[in-house]
Amino acid sequence: MAKPIGIFDSGLGGLTVARAIRGAFPAESLVYLGDTARVPYGTRSAGTVVKYAIGCAERLLSFDIKLLVVACNTASGVALGELQARLDIPVVGVIQPGARAGVKATRSGRIGILATAGTVASGAYERAIHSVNDAMSVFARPAPLFVPLAEEGWVTGDVPRLAAQRYLQPLADVDVDTIVLGCTHYPLLSETIHEVAAELLGHDVAIVDSAEATATTLTEMLDTSSNVSAQPGSLQILVTDLPAQFGSAASRFLGKPLQGLDIRAIDL
Amino acid sequence: MAKPIGIFDSGLGGLTVARAIRGAFPAESLVYLGDTARVPYGTRSAGTVVKYAIGCAERLLSFDIKLLVVACNTASGVALGELQARLDIPVVGVIQPGARAGVKATRSGRIGILATAGTVASGAYERAIHSVNDAMSVFARPAPLFVPLAEEGWVTGDVPRLAAQRYLQPLADVDVDTIVLGCTHYPLLSETIHEVAAELLGHDVAIVDSAEATATTLTEMLDTSSNVSAQPGSLQILVTDLPAQFGSAASRFLGKPLQGLDIRAIDL
Numbered sequence: 001m002a003k004p005i006g007i008f009d010s011g012l013g014g015l016t017v018a019r020a021i022r023g024a025f026p027a028e029s030l031v032y033l034g035d036t037a038r039v040p041y042g043t044r045s046a047g048t049v050v051k052y053a054i055g056c057a058e059r060l061l062s063f064d065i066k067l068l069v070v071a072c073n074t075a076s077g078v079a080l081g082e083l084q085a086r087l088d089i090p091v092v093g094v095i096q097p098g099a100r101a102g103v104k105a106t107r108s109g110r111i112g113i114l115a116t117a118g119t120v121a122s123g124a125y126e127r128a129i130h131s132v133n134d135a136m137s138v139f140a141r142p143a144p145l146f147v148p149l150a151e152e153g154w155v156t157g158d159v160p161r162l163a164a165q166r167y168l169q170p171l172a173d174v175d176v177d178t179i180v181l182g183c184t185h186y187p188l189l190s191e192t193i194h195e196v197a198a199e200l201l202g203h204d205v206a207i208v209d210s211a212e213a214t215a216t217t218l219t220e221m222l223d224t225s226s227n228v229s230a231q232p233g234s235l236q237i238l239v240t241d242l243p244a245q246f247g248s249a250a251s252r253f254l255g256k257p258l259q260g261l262d263i264r265a266i267d268l
Numbered sequence: 269m270a271k272p273i274g275i276f277d278s279g280l281g282g283l284t285v286a287r288a289i290r291g292a293f294p295a296e297s298l299v300y301l302g303d304t305a306r307v308p309y310g311t312r313s314a315g316t317v318v319k320y321a322i323g324c325a326e327r328l329l330s331f332d333i334k335l336l337v338v339a340c341n342t343a344s345g346v347a348l349g350e351l352q353a354r355l356d357i358p359v360v361g362v363i364q365p366g367a368r369a370g371v372k373a374t375r376s377g378r379i380g381i382l383a384t385a386g387t388v389a390s391g392a393y394e395r396a397i398h399s400v401n402d403a404m405s406v407f408a409r410p411a412p413l414f415v416p417l418a419e420e421g422w423v424t425g426d427v428p429r430l431a432a433q434r435y436l437q438p439l440a441d442v443d444v445d446t447i448v449l450g451c452t453h454y455p456l457l458s459e460t461i462h463e464v465a466a467e468l469l470g471h472d473v474a475i476v477d478s479a480e481a482t483a484t485t486l487t488e489m490l491d492t493s494s495n496v497s498a499q500p501g502s503l504q505i506l507v508t509d510l511p512a513q514f515g516s517a518a519s520r521f522l523g524k525p526l527q528g529l530d531i532r533a534i535d536l
Contacts, residue, residue: 037316038306044509048305145416145427152412159413159434162427241312 004029004233005218006065008056011039012239012246013150013184014071015253017094020215021069022235025222029233031063032071035268037240040147041074042116042183053079055268057087059238065089067221069214073115073182077124090221097217098180098210099128103136105206106178112171113140114193115182116147125182139174143167143186150185151249156192164189164196172200180208187211188252237263272297272501273486274333276324279307280507280514281418281452282339283521285362288483289337290503293490297501299331300339303536305508308415309342310384310451321347323536325355327506333357335489337482341383341450345392358489365485366448366478367396371404373474374446380439381408382461383450384415393450407442411435411454418453419517424460432457432464440468448476455479456520504530 007018011034018032033056035041041049053075057068068091070076070083076093084091102111113125119140126138145163154160171179179197181187187209197205239246242265251258275286279302286300301324303309309317321343325336336359338344338351344361352359370379381393387408394406413431422428439447447465449455455477465473507514510533519526 037312039311043307044305048509144420145413145422148413148416154413159427159430162430166427241316 002029003064003066004031005067005069006031006033006060006063007069007071008033008035008053008060008075009071009184010034010041010052010074011036012250012253013147015250016184016187017069017071017211017214018235019253019255020211021218022233024215025218025233027231027233028222029235031060031065031236031238033060033238035240036242036246037268040116041072042118044118046078046122049075050079050082053083054086057083059266059268061087067092067218070094071184071214073119073124073184073210077119077122092214092217092221094184094210094214095124095128095182097213098182098208099125100132101208101213101216102178102180103129103132105208106136108175108177109135110137110174110176110178111139112176112179113138113182114143114146114167114179114186115140117142117144119182125180139171139176140182141167141170143183146183146189147185150188150252153248153252155188160189160192161196164192165200168193168197168200172197175201176205177203178206178208181210184211235261237261238266239263240266240268270297271332271334272299273335273337274299274301274328274331275337275339276301276303276321276328276343277340277452278303278309278320278342280304280518280521281415283518284452284455284479285337285339285482286503287521287523288479289486290501292483293486293501295499295501296490297503299328299333299504299506301328301506303508304510304514305536308384309340310386312386314346314390317343318347318350321351322354325351327534327536329355335360335486337486338362339452339482341387341392341452341478345387345390360482360485360489362452362478362482363392363396363450365481366450366476367393368400369476369481369484370446370448371397371400373476374404376443376445377403378405378442378444378446379407380444380447381406381450382411382414382435382447382454383408385410385412387450393448407439407444408450409435409438411451414451414457415453418456418520421516421520423456428457428460429464432460433468436461436465436468440465443469444473445471446474446476449478452479502530504532506532506534508534508536
């Protein structure tokens with residue numbers, strides 16, 4: 001039996017990454033671990049996040065995964081090197097793919113980043129973008145309200161528009177032409193972000209979805225030739241806590257109902 | 269030396285309770301424990317919250333506290349009975365005081381509750397209000413966006429007003445005359461909540477702040493006579509993680525700068 005791909009995130013937002021990977025590689029089996037008992041990682045110290053990330057990775061290794069995707073921007077920013085050093089399988093984060101896609105999309109060389117306060121403070125996107133092209137100008141801004149807006153399902157309408165205007169104005173002031181969504185929750189708001197950014201800037205803006213960019217990166221690592229005629233892969237979801245609103249939030253991020261999925265609560 | 273009062277919360281929001289207690293009893297010394305490594309409790313299962321609450325309480329007992337205040341609505345809702353059964357000192361939650369104050373404030377007997385999704389789902393405020401007066405009609409609604417709005421400091425202006433309109437409309441539809449703020453973060457938004465509620469209802473609405481109500485409850489338990497001429501009590505803050513934005517958020521909830529305070533990161 002083919003080995004699965006392991007994916008972890010601090011919570012359920014990383015299901016947007018699982019969704020993108022399933023869309024690109026339907027024959028691959030996925031094991032997703034959402035550390036819902038300790039979400040969010042974005043407000044925690046680097047040392048705590050590294051400790052949590054190692055715990056998640058170790059649990060996923062017990063499923064004999066062939067590849068690990070760190071679908072959490074915070075963990076990708078502070079724990080990727082440590083995980084790559086410890087594990088014998090490839091470990092892919094969401095920041096490097098998002099950074100590469102941002103560099104590819106920009107014409108002016110002025111790239112905006114929207115992310116959690118923790119990711120912004122880490123400087124991870126600046127470093128990743130400059131490692132691809134050090135001539136880029138990078139402007140990272142926190143947009144913390146986008147997380148509960150995505151979880152509430154308030155993704156269009158006046159509240160998300162006003163929040164987006166407030167968060168995007170500083171990026172419009174420095175005239176970016178590309179915005180990388182550096183948090184797994186934000187793609188749910190990409191339509192509103194796209195519209196508001198175009199209004200504020202007076203021209204179209206490329207919106208880069210890190211989840212899609214990460215799925216594209218995997219093309220280089222997976223043997224897609226054998227996948228063509230294969231049957232659809234399985235999706236198993238592990239969570240460290242099962243909160244009351246799990247179902248609606250999870251299916252929102254995954255983009256489909258949860259019926260028939262294998263969902264289990266585990267202890268870490 | 270007089271024994272201190274212990275206070276714990278899932279994070280920093282409970283500092284609004286510490287602030288109210290300091291205001292009412294300036295001579296009392298306080299030890300505040302914010303479980304910032306595991307915040308928020310509101311999205312976790314009851315079993316997990318009970319486990320965390322016992323851990324917090326045990327740590328505070330090592331400071332020889334004379335009284336424990338559970339300054340977290342989620343923990344008050346699901347763990348208070350367990351803590352009271354285990355501990356030899358009085359344990360006070362924030363729900364019963366808020367419920368009593370709500371019953372006292374209402375004229376019409378129609379009380380609205382704004383709280384986190386977890387607190388609403390627990391039904392804790394309904395039970396607490398009905399234990400005081402079972403003729404009351406209680407309408408509880410989640411208002412999850414208020415937490416990041418308070419943390420961001422977006423407490424007045426268009427975004428909080430629009431969010432408040434959305435959250436308060438269902439309470440206006442059932443014509444409440446009193447609203448209990450059932451989350452430690454929400455008092456920072458009380459001005460906006462008060463204004464929007466009055467606009468939607470067309471009459472004034474009593475806004476009950478659980479933090480103030482909890483401080484009032486302590487009057488019955490503390491020997492205030494000895495306090496009159498005493499020197500100001502100390503405030504010690506323990507956190508299980510020290511996030512980057514700790515300072516600004518903590519001083520916002522505490523209502524004063526943190527200079528000179530004893531702040532320590534601990535492991536639980």
